[in-house]
Every structure is written in structure tokens, then in C-alpha cells.
Amino acid sequence: MTAATNRTPLDVARVRKDFPILATASRGKPLVFLDTAASSQKPQAVIDALSAFYASGYANIHRGLYQLSAEATRLFEGARIRVQEFIGAADAREIVFVRNATEAINLVAYSWGRQNVGVGDEILISAMEHHANIVPWQMLCEEKGATLRVAPIDDRGQLVPGGIAELLSDRTKLLAITHVSNALGTINPVREIVELAHARGVKVLLDGAQAVPHTSVDVRSIDCDFYAFSGHKLFAPSGIGVLYGKLAHLEAMPPFMGGGEMIASVTFEKTTYAEVPRKFEAGTPDIAGVIGLGAAIDYIEEIGMGRIEVWEAELLEYATRRLEALPQVRLVGTAEHKAAVLSFVVSGVHPHDVGTILDQEGIAVRSGHHCAQPVMDRFGVPATTRASLAFYNTKEDVDALIRGIEKVLEIFG
Amino acid sequence: MDDLRELYQATILDHNKSPRNFGAKPECSHRADGYNPICGDKLTVFLALGDGDRVEDVSFEGVGCAISTASASLMTEFVKGKTAAEVEKDFKSFHELVTGPPAETLDVPGLGKLAVFSGVREYPMRVKCATLCWHTLRAALEGDEQPAKTE
Numbered sequence: 245m246t247a248a249t250n251r252t253p254l255d256v257a258r259v260r261k262d263f264p265i266l267a268t269a270s271r272g273k274p275l276v277f278l279d280t281a282a283s284s285q286k287p288q289a290v291i292d293a294l295s296a297f298y299a300s301g302y303a304n305i306h307r308g309l310y311q312l313s314a315e316a317t318r319l320f321e322g323a324r325i326r327v328q329e330f331i332g333a334a335d336a337r338e339i340v341f342v343r344n345a346t347e348a349i350n351l352v353a354y355s356w357g358r359q360n361v362g363v364g365d366e367i368l369i370s371a372m373e374h375h376a377n378i379v380p381w382q383m384l385c386e387e388k389g390a391t392l393r394v395a396p397i398d399d400r401g402q403l404v405p406g407g408i409a410e411l412l413s414d415r416t417k418l419l420a421i422t423h424v425s426n427a428l429g430t431i432n433p434v435r436e437i438v439e440l441a442h443a444r445g446v447k448v449l450l451d452g453a454q455a456v457p458h459t460s461v462d463v464r465s466i467d468c469d470f471y472a473f474s475g476h477k478l479f480a481p482s483g484i485g486v487l488y489g490k491l492a493h494l495e496a497m498p499p500f501m502g503g504g505e506m507i508a509s510v511t512f513e514k515t516t517y518a519e520v521p522r523k524f525e526a527g528t529p530d531i532a533g534v535i536g537l538g539a540a541i542d543y544i545e546e547i548g549m550g551r552i553e554v555w556e557a558e559l560l561e562y563a564t565r566r567l568e569a570l571p572q573v574r575l576v577g578t579a580e581h582k583a584a585v586l587s588f589v590v591s592g593v594h595p596h597d598v599g600t601i602l603d604q605e606g607i608a609v610r611s612g613h614h615c616a617q618p619v620m621d622r623f624g625v626p627a628t629t630r631a632s633l634a635f636y637n638t639k640e641d642v643d644a645l646i647r648g649i650e651k652v653l654e655i656f657g
Numbered sequence: 658m659d660d661l662r663e664l665y666q667a668t669i670l671d672h673n674k675s676p677r678n679f680g681a682k683p684e685c686s687h688r689a690d691g692y693n694p695i696c697g698d699k700l701t702v703f704l705a706l707g708d709g710d711r712v713e714d715v716s717f718e719g720v721g722c723a724i725s726t727a728s729a730s731l732m733t734e735f736v737k738g739k740t741a742a743e744v745e746k747d748f749k750s751f752h753e754l755v756t757g758p759p760a761e762t763l764d765v766p767g768l769g770k771l772a773v774f775s776g777v778r779e780y781p782m783r784v785k786c787a788t789l790c791w792h793t794l795r796a797a798l799e800g801d802e803q804p805a806k807t808e
Binding site: 593594595596597600601604611612613617620626627651655656 | 661664665670695696697698699720721722723724725726780782783786
């Protein structure tokens with residue numbers, strides 16, 4: 245996408261037509277979908293790619309000698325190159341297909357972690373992590389006798405300045421941190437963080453699940469060692485995700501799962517493994533999911549990430565202003581650099597009651613701990629209601645949310 | 658709006674705002690913790706049992722949504738003075754009330770004020786909010802050490 249086309253603003257009415265579900269109703273009202281951070285809706289281009297593949301292109305990959313299989317393999321490996329280009333990786337072999345960001349992180353914890361983390365070593369995470377970037381490291385630390393350390397966040401939901409530097413030690417093996425917080429919306433300064441960690445010889449894994457759908461990501465410029473994300477938050481089908489790893493790391497790592505596809509040769513005495521990335525892709529993968537992911541990336545690039553960022557920033561600014569105008573509403577997560585995620589609590593009303601009343605108005609939000617219980621504890625709330633926006637949302641969606649909250653206040657007044 | 662009024666009836670809103678029998682009673686003979694891992698709701702039920710396993714006193718404390726808080730509040734009022742066997746019967750009736758087929762006026766007799774929770778069955782995601790306190794009460798009656806769960 246050229247800079248010139250990125251300069252014309254996003255035509256939101258037009259892009260909404262690309263998402264059939266946005267024209268449907270929920271509880272008899274037009275659907276107002278504000279839960280993209282949980283999972284995004286799918287454009288017709290992705291639905292069509294899946295449908296066309298199953299209708300006329302489906303076969304297993306990498307094995308069949310017949311034309312259909314060769315063509316499916318070409319589409320599958322073509323999507324890998326699309327992902328490589330999309331996140332700025334140096335080599336398509338650095339793209340490993342997994343089920344989701346959670347599996348990507350677990351792959352690193354099991355494979356790289358078991359090889360590189362030992363007794364007394366430390367893994368550093370932050371206080372704003374999703375459970376997916378906490379639990380695999382806890383499990384690894386428990387198994388290896390290592391220690392999990394947690395970099396603190398401030399009352400706005402930002403990393404405390406100097407917090408990471410203070411906790412990096414000679415025993416730190418890995419810094420695993422989110423690029424964008426799912427519960428708070430905070431965008432972390434990942435380039436600086438990676439530089440800081442590398443200066444101490446510490447590898448960095450970034451959880452990019454909430455970043456990739458909303459901002460340009462260039463893994464070479466960030467210089468992270470690993471980057472994990474899910475397709476389903478990127479307008480692609482559920483069940484497909486990506487682990488990016490620097491080639492040298494991936495080549496040095498042992499396989500994560502054994503089976504077909506990941507081998508070079510097998511005898512009962514000895515198995516030699518395939519080259520990366522197939523070493524990490526045991527068994528028949530989610531072939532259609534990968535092709536759908538490629539289609540989703542094509543779709544996003546056609547719209548232009550620059551235009552997406554500009555529109556989402558405008559929506560965030562508008563939604564923040566409208567919510568802040570309600571004295572009974574408190575925003576949780578007010579970082580200076582934020583993605584379009586608005587977590588909030590309504591004074592005297594439990595988030596589940598807020599969620600149910602909004603649902604009745606056709607408004608889909610998430611109420612709960614957002615798989616980030618430590619974040620809820622940090623802000624002293626059991627749960628929040630979260631409205632998360634994407635480029636297909638409008639200011640009218642935000643207005644509907646505000647009217648919904650006014651209804652909450654009316655019922656609980 | 659009518660559907661919402663069906664769920665958030667005045668009685669429920671009132672018991673949410675001013676829960677009855679609210680507060681710890683550490684001197685009680687029985688207690689149990691309840692936890693709904695899906696939403697993080699937590700509550701503790703305190704119970705004093707007299708002759709014939711009769712509920713002499715009962716209270717609760719904790720945090721939860723309006724449905725959960727009002728359900729616990731109304732439950733404590735409802736079971737006071739009843740025997741353990743009667744409470745068990747009430748639990749079954751209440752469960753039937755909140756999980757019955759939607760859009761059907763299901764007559765579950767003998768539940769008195771608890772009938773205000775009939776709207777819950779339209780919201781399957783909220784059933785556990787209404788039943789957490791009952792699960793916890795049963796755990797207290799049985800003297801369970803483990804927190805009661807809705808799962």
C-alpha cells in the first residue's frame with residue numbers, strides 16, 4: 245500500500261459492508277460489536293477465500309504428488325510469505341504456524357525455555373500480562389527451579405519508568421512482555437524495551453496479539469527475538485496463529501511436538517528433524533486457516549494500516565471523551581500511548597450487570613477479568629466492562645454505548 | 658426495556674442495594690466459601706444449625722453482581738427456620754426456576770419471593786450468578802472445606 249492511498253481517510257461506511265455480520269441484529273437491535281479485542285469479525289474476502297479453498301482447492305500439503313496438493317501447498321506457503329512481509333521478518337522460515345498466540349508462547353516456553361532456563365535463572369514479565377504470557381512461564385519456572393519476576397505498572401496502566409531496568413539481572417534469561425495490553429490498551433515502547441534487554445544479554449518475547457491488528461509491526465526494526473500473535477484477532481479465522489522467531493534461535497531449538505511433517509527421516513533407532521519452520525509444525529496444519537490468514541492480511545493491506553491507525557485513534561479519542569463525561573464512569577487504563585480499548589467500571593454497578601444491560605441493547609462488550617486477573621487486582625476491581633474498537637466501528641457505535649450506559653444508570657439509579 | 662425489567666425487578670434492585678443478613682458471623686457453627694471462577698464472584702455463607710438440623714441463623718458476605726447479591730440476600734431470608742432437608746428441596750426448586758426453558762411461564766410453587774428470579778432463565782450466562790449462594794449454602798450444610806464452585 246502506498247503512502248498516497250493511505251492519505252485518503254478510511255471510508256468506514258464502505259468497509260462495514262465488507263463485514264456481513266455487522267448488518268445483522270442481536271436481541272432484535274442492530275448489532276453494535278465492541279469486542280474486537282476478544283476476537284475480530286471476518287470480512288467477506290476471508291470468508292470467500294475459505295469457501296473457495298474448500299470448494300475447489302482443498303488437499304493436504306507438502307505430500308501429494310497430484311496437482312491439487314501442489315496448488316494447496318503453493319497457497320499455504322504463499323501465505324507464509326505474506327505473513328513474513330506483513331511483520332517485516334527477514335526470512336519466511338522465521339514464520340511458524342501455530343493455533344494462536346497462546347500456543348506460540350507455549351512453544352517458546354517448552355522448546356527454548358527448557359533448553360535455556362535452569363535453576364536460579366529468572367524470567368521477567370510485566371504486571372499487565374494476559375494469562376497466556378504468565379502461566380507458561382510459571383509452569384517453566386516451577387519445572388526448572390527458576391524465578392518469575394514482574395515489572396510494575398503505574399496507576400494509568402503504564403510500565404513504571406526504570407522498572408524493567410531495575411529487575412533485569414545477570415540471571416534473567418528472557419523478558420516476555422505484551423506489545424499492547426488487552427485489558428488496559430497500553431502500548432508499550434517495545435523498541436526501547438528490547439534495546440534495554442539486549443544490552444544485558446536478555447532475549448525478548450513480545451505478545452503481539454493485540455498489536456498486529458491495530459498498528460504496523462516490523463519485527464526487524466523492533467529487533468525482538470520472538471513475536472507471537474493470533475489470526476482470529478486479525479480478521480482471519482480462529483485456530484491459526486503465528487510465532488515469529490529469529491532464524492538462529494529457531495534452528496537451535498528442539499522440536500515442540502513430534503509427529504508427521506516435522507521429520508526428515510524416521511527409523512525406530514533415530515529420527516532426524518525437518519528444517520525450520522516445519523520442525524515445529526507436526527501433523528496436518530490448519531491449511532484453510534493459513535490461507536484465510538493470508539487473505540486477511542491482503543484485505544488489511546488494501547485498506548492500509550496507516551488509515552486504520554488514524555481512524556482508530558479518532559474513535560479512541562471520541563470514546564474516551566464521551567465516557568469521561570459520565571461522572572459515574574471510571575476508565576481503567578489511561579496510558580498516554582493507547583490502543584482503542586476502553587476498560588471501565590460504573591460506580592455501584594457490577595460489570596456483569598452492565599454487560600447484560602448492554603447486551604439487551606444489541607451491544608456486544610466483554611465483562612470480566614479479560615484473562616488478566618493480576619491487572620484487575622492491581623486496580624482493585626473484580627472485573628471491568630471493556631469496549632474494544634476496530635476500524636469497522638463508528639462514532640454511532642460509541643454513541644450507542646453511551647446510551648446503553650445511561651440505561652444502566654437509569655435502572656440502577 | 659421490558660425484558661430488562663423482567664430480570665432486574667424492583668425486589669432484586671432493592672436487595673442488591675441493601676442486602677439483608679449481610680456480614681460475617683464468625684461464631685456460627687458452619688461456614689463455606691463460594692467462588693465463581695468465570696466472573697470472579699466470591700461469597701461466604703455463615704450458618705448456625707439448631708436441633709433437627711434447623712437453620713437458626715444465616716448470613717453472607719462477599720462481592721458480586723446484582724443478581725448474585727440479591728439472590729444471596731433473599732436466600733438467607735427464605736431459609737431461616739427451615740431444616741436442612743427443606744433447604745435441599747428449595748435448592749432443587751430454585752434451580753428449576755432459573756434453568757427452566759426460556760419464554761415459558763414455569764410455575765414453581767413454594768418459592769415465594771424467590772420467584773423474582775424467573776427472568777434469569779432468559780440469560781443462560783447469568784444462571785450461575787443466581788445459584789452461587791445456594792451452592793455455597795449446601796456446602797456449608799455439608800461442612801465442606803473446599804470452596805463451593807458453580808462449575
